[in-house]
Amino acid sequence: MAQVEATTERIIAADPEEVFDALADYSGTRAKLLPEHFSEYEVREGGDGEGTLVHWKLQATSKRVRDCLLEVTEPTDGQLVEKDRNSSMVTTWTVTPAGEGKSRVVVTTVWDGATGVGGFFERTFAPKGLGRIYDAVLDKLADEVQK
Numbered sequence: 001m002a003q004v005e006a007t008t009e010r011i012i013a014a015d016p017e018e019v020f021d022a023l024a025d026y027s028g029t030r031a032k033l034l035p036e037h038f039s040e041y042e043v044r045e046g047g048d049g050e051g052t053l054v055h056w057k058l059q060a061t062s063k064r065v066r067d068c069l070l071e072v073t074e075p076t077d078g079q080l081v082e083k084d085r086n087s088s089m090v091t092t093w094t095v096t097p098a099g100e101g102k103s104r105v106v107v108t109t110v111w112d113g114a115t116g117v118g119g120f121f122e123r124t125f126a127p128k129g130l131g132r133i134y135d136a137v138l139d140k141l142a143d144e145v146q147k
Contacts, residue, residue, distance in 0.1 A: 006130035009106040010138040014145035016103040020078055020095040022047035022145050029144060035136040050074040053080075059128055075078065081120075088112040106137075107134045 008084030012019055034041060039057045046052035052072040059065045064108045068089070070082040080093040089111040098104040109130055 003110055004112075005050050005108060005110045006128075006134070007106065007108040008131045008134040008138065009104060010135075010142065011098050012103045012105055012138075012142045012145060013101060014103055014142075016078060016095050016097050017099055018145050019103040019105060019141065020076070020080075023095065024052075024072075024080055026052045026054050026072065030054075032144065033140040034135050035133065035135075035140070037133045043090075044069075049080065058133075060133065077086060105138060107138070109134075 021125070022033075024030075025048060027043050031041050037059050041061065042055045044053045044055055050073055053069065053071065055068055055069050056066075057065055066084075066089070067086055069085040070091075071085060073081045073083070075081055078095045080089040081095075083085050084090070089109060091107065091109040092102065093107075094106045095107075
């Protein structure tokens with residue numbers, strides 16, 4: 001199986017701590033950041049960064065819906081890692097300073113892709129589609145913290 005990776009990044013005009021806190025606030029802010037591709041959002045444990053267990057369904061295409069149950073860790077300062085208990089999918093959010101009062105937010109998702117022809121199409125199209133979804137999340141994040 002080949003690993004598939006999708007990465008999106010954005011510079012946001014807000015302090016890194018504020019941006020990170022918004023991303024890590026699963027019981028409040030995070031739900032407001034999710035576009036229509038996400039449904040059935042539910043915090044099952046915790047709710048603020050490390051130790052959070054959160055559920056959602058991600059509809060990447062009209063036919064493809066992932067049922068995600070994510071364990072959240074904070075391996076380093078400014079980093080949230082969401083590991084899906086239902087698949088090989090891992091999403092890493094990294095927030096770093098990008099100049100005075102600005103932050104760089106990088107979101108990377110990796111998973112074990114399918115093999116054969118289906119795998120070829122997944123490796124070709126899934127990163128672009130997931131990139132568009134996370135672009136929408138980053139748009140909403142910027143709107144939220146730049147108020």
